[in-house]
Amino acid sequence: MLDVKFIRDNLQLVEKSAREKGYEIDVKRVLTLDDERKKELAKVEDLRRKRNEIAAKMKGGKPDPELIAEGKEVKNELLKLEADLERVESEYHQAQKSIPNIIFDDVPLGGEECSVEIKNWGEKKSGGVDHLDYAVSRDWVDFERGAKVAGTKFYYLKNELALLENALIQFGLKKVLEKGFKFVTVPDLVSSKVLEGTGFNPRTSDQSDEYFIESEDLALIATAEIALTGYHMDEIIDEKDLPLLYAGLSACFRKEAGAAGKHNRGLFRVHQFNKLEMYVFCLPEKSKEMHEMILATEEEIWQELGIPYRVINIAAGDLGAPAAKKYDVEYWSPVDSCYRELTSCSNCTDYQARNLNIRVRRSDGSVEVLHTLNGTAVSLARTMVAVIENYAVKGGKLKVPEVLKPYLNNKEEI
Numbered sequence: 001m002l003d004v005k006f007i008r009d010n011l012q013l014v015e016k017s018a019r020e021k022g023y024e025i026d027v028k029r030v031l032t033l034d035d036e037r038k039k040e041l042a043k044v045e046d047l048r049r050k051r052n053e054i055a056a057k058m059k060g061g062k063p064d065p066e067l068i069a070e071g072k073e074v075k076n077e078l079l080k081l082e083a084d085l086e087r088v089e090s091e092y093h094q095a096q097k098s099i100p101n102i103i104f105d106d107v108p109l110g111g112e113e114c115s116v117e118i119k120n121w122g123e124k125k126s127g128g129v130d131h132l133d134y135a136v137s138r139d140w141v142d143f144e145r146g147a148k149v150a151g152t153k154f155y156y157l158k159n160e161l162a163l164l165e166n167a168l169i170q171f172g173l174k175k176v177l178e179k180g181f182k183f184v185t186v187p188d189l190v191s192s193k194v195l196e197g198t199g200f201n202p203r204t205s206d207q208s209d210e211y212f213i214e215s216e217d218l219a220l221i222a223t224a225e226i227a228l229t230g231y232h233m234d235e236i237i238d239e240k241d242l243p244l245l246y247a248g249l250s251a252c253f254r255k256e257a258g259a260a261g262k263h264n265r266g267l268f269r270v271h272q273f274n275k276l277e278m279y280v281f282c283l284p285e286k287s288k289e290m291h292e293m294i295l296a297t298e299e300e301i302w303q304e305l306g307i308p309y310r311v312i313n314i315a316a317g318d319l320g321a322p323a324a325k326k327y328d329v330e331y332w333s334p335v336d337s338c339y340r341e342l343t344s345c346s347n348c349t350d351y352q353a354r355n356l357n358i359r360v361r362r363s364d365g366s367v368e369v370l371h372t373l374n375g376t377a378v379s380l381a382r383t384m385v386a387v388i389e390n391y392a393v394k395g396g397k398l399k400v401p402e403v404l405k406p407y408l409n410n411k412e413e414i
Contacts, residue, residue, distance in 0.1 A: 122308025
């Protein structure tokens with residue numbers, strides 16, 4: 001969420017940025033609730049002082065009936081005011097969380113179609129093999145039994161495709177470790193506080209993409225980003241220890257609400273998949289530099305895999321609430337003769353960290369909110385699609401990318 005002082009001092013900017021992102025917000029209501037919250041808090045604190053004064057007078061002697069009566073009156077009034085304060089604070093924080101992060105000046109304006117290509121790499125070939133037909137014909141994936149066990153868009157990976165997934169994990173992990181990331185595995189479930197704090201708040205209720213556990217304050221994670229953001233919740237990190245770089249491996253669970261179309265065929269859009277995620281906690285002045293580092297790491301991965309791609313600067317209307325700027329890496333599909341979404345990386349500035357009270361203590365002793373960033377190293381389901389489309393031979397075997405051979409017994413083909 002945004003700092004309320006920043007909102008007050010930059011009201012027009014906040015409103016404009018939210019509109020550009022496609023959010024309908026009431027900034028003035030946030031400020032009104034903040035004013036009301038401060039007034040209620042002042043009343044509560046005044047009564048608490050009065051209660052403490054009465055308690056001090058009653059110590060060490062026979063209780064004065066008038067003080068006892070006054071104490072009861074103060075207690076009852078305090079209970080009422082504390083309930084009012086709790087209500088106002090709840091409304092205030094919910095309203096504050098509804099305001100999305102401010103976009104950077106170099107973010108393109110408009111909807112998804114206004115995103116701008118900033119670079120591309122590799123030869124755009126035509127032809128290719130449909131990944132689903134190919135994988136099914138080789139007994140590498142089973143959606144029918146997945147649906148029988150868990151429902152539509154769940155699946156079993158089998159044989160060489162399961163081994164290929166493991167090879168991609170090992171390759172991606174080697175790459176991020178070389179870049180200084182620390183490997184962690186994360187819980188597949190998080191509390192609503194962590195989920196909301198990370199900023200996974202849909203614009204409308206029908207866009208909710210998370211699976212919630214009934215009767216529990218828990219949800220399945222849609223990405224390791226969520227659990228990694230919560231790792232340092234309510235902590236103050238010394239400046240000398242930043243940046244902190246983590247690589248989180250997890251299963252990801254998504255309803256994919258509203259998703260439809262041919263580009264969702266097979267493994268491209270599923271309800272569960274594995275992903276290796278990069279995550280950074282850093283000083284505010286370093287976050288733009290860290291963003292470019294994450295993007296460069298993603299590009300190295302796809303270049304070494306030999307998969308053609310482009311990088312796009314995502315337009316404001318296609319950004320989520322937490323991101324100030326986001327890059328997408330899209331691979332060239334020789335089957336569809338177009339670019340398709342593969343990975344992304346986002347600079348969330350102080351938005352997530354403020355939500356979850358993650359701060360840095362500067363060398364001079366001052367404390368402030370730090371910045372967070374995230375980016376996909378390897379999204380396994382979609383990466384397998386890209387590898388099959390670019391390396392499989394119709395009716396034949398799949399040529400193993402050079403960098404994956406060490407993880408597949410140095411086989412040339414599978």
